Amino acid sequence: MRAAFASRFDADNPLAALTVGEQPEPAHPEDDWVTVQVRASSINHHDLWSLRGIGLGADRLPMILGCDAVGTAPDGTDVVVFPLVVDPGDPRGMSILSEHFPGTFAERVAVPRMNLLPLPAGLSATDAACLPTAWLTAWRMLTTKGRVDEADAVLVQGAGGGVATAAVALAVALGKRVYATSRDAGKRERITQLGATALEPGARLPERVDVVIETVGEATFDHSLKSAAPMARIVVSGATAGHEPKVNLRRVFAMQLEILGTSMGTPGELTELLTFCAEHEVRPVVDSVVPFGRIEEAFARLHSGAAFGKIVIDHTA
Missing domain, CATH: 3.90.180.10 (Medium-chain alcohol dehydrogenases, catalytic domain)
Incomplete structure (x- = not known):
């Protein structure tokens, strides 16, 4: 074959x-x-x-x-x-x-x-x-790990790639205020069309966020920490730009931040994602x-x- x-x-x-x-x-x-x-x-x-x-x-x-x-x-x-x-x-x-x-x-x-x-x-x-890999990973990052139902605002680092773009689309569909970064001006325009506020990497956000979707790694991790609200969840599923970032542990414990790793998801979570996309007309x-x-x-x-x-x-x- x-x-x-x-x-x-x-x-x-x-x-x-x-x-x-x-x-x-x-x-x-x-x-x-x-x-x-x-x-x-x-x-x-x-x-x-x-x-x-x-x-x-x-x-x-x-x-x-x-x-x-x-x-x-x-x-x-x-x-x-x-x-x-x-x-x-x-x-x-x-x-x-x-x-x-x-x-x-x-x-x-x-x-x-x-x-x-x-x-x-x-x-x-x-x-x-x-859906089964990139979108499932984003769904699990937002729901199971990020507990986005408890959140008002989400930051997605490095939007443009499969997981990050999925996270933007899903977080918008879930009714959250979404901020997303990209180095590429063309991709920032596309991000805006998805309903998010597009920013250059490292830009100051209008507010601190409750959930950060992190797939970039070393290049953006300090910005993720600084953008996180007290008791926020920083969910990591990739490190395309370095896997050994410096982490300010004082900020982690003072702000009571959660740094959570994940990848992929379960059959049940994929079923949830398929149902969500079908019922809410998310494509x-x-x-x-x-x-x-x-x-x-x-x-x-x-x-x-x-x-x-x-x-x-x-x-x-």
């Missing part, structure tokens, strides 16, 4: 390690696994990290990439694939598709039956394919929809840093 996979690693030029070609049909490690015909998927930075050799061992090459998918189950129903798989061989007890088990950038993918969630009416395959911010035959172009756009929102792969085109 046709697939996009990591054939080797290249830390400096991950695009050179991407191969599109034939791969074996999906195998079923256990009896409760099923094969899904993939209709749409979306790219995450995790896929570029895999091509660099981060989180993926050479002994698992070639590895089909991709975490997110919407497709058709064996019984003909439309399903969203939850991408985390129970994995006794991983220290965390589970792994994401494309780490130990082949991913979703293929005509078909095998997953445990319990990982299949119904596609809600009103959500297209291309929209729903954006993912989609940068572009690319036919599978041009998937190399999709990877190149993500790697360039120019994308605003999610890049979706249409497997039917």
Whole structure:
């Protein structure tokens, strides 16, 4: 079957390690696994990290990439694939598709039956394919970890990427005052169109916020601390600009701040997110929809840093 996979690693030029070609049909490690015909998927930075050799061992090459998918189950129903798989061989007890088990950038993918969630009416395959990784991470950051229901104002650092842009859209839909930073003037304009107040990195906010969504890391963390109201939650799911920031511990304890780490979410949280998006007519911010035959172009756009929102792969085109 046709697939996009990591054939080797290249830390400096991950695009050179991407191969599109034939791969074996999906195998079923256990009896409760099923094969899904993939209709749409979306790219995450995790896929570029895999091509660099981060989180993926050479002994698992070639590895089909991709975490997110919407497709058709064996019984003909439309399903969203939850991408985390129970994995006794991983220290965390589970792994994401494309780490130990082949991913979703293929005509078909095998997953445990319990990982299949119904596609809600009103959500297209291309929209729903954006949700299982980046949007689920943002949802968990805001709700489970950030307790945004107790908040009035939210700061999202580095909006433009998949998780941060999702956090902006979701926080606005949840009725919060949202501030978001970006170095790019064009992205700040797009952020404003989503209903948030767009700011340059490090800019003083009109008010302190109750929840900070932090995916940037070292470059923005001091600003996150200074922007936090007493007893605020700073929720961290990434460190794209440095993972060892200096932290003013006096500010942390004096302001009673919570610094919380998270990644991904649970099947229940993904179900909540799917329902929320369907019922409130919230749609993912989609940068572009690319036919599978041009998937190399999709990877190149993500790697360039120019994308605003999610890049979706249409497997039917």
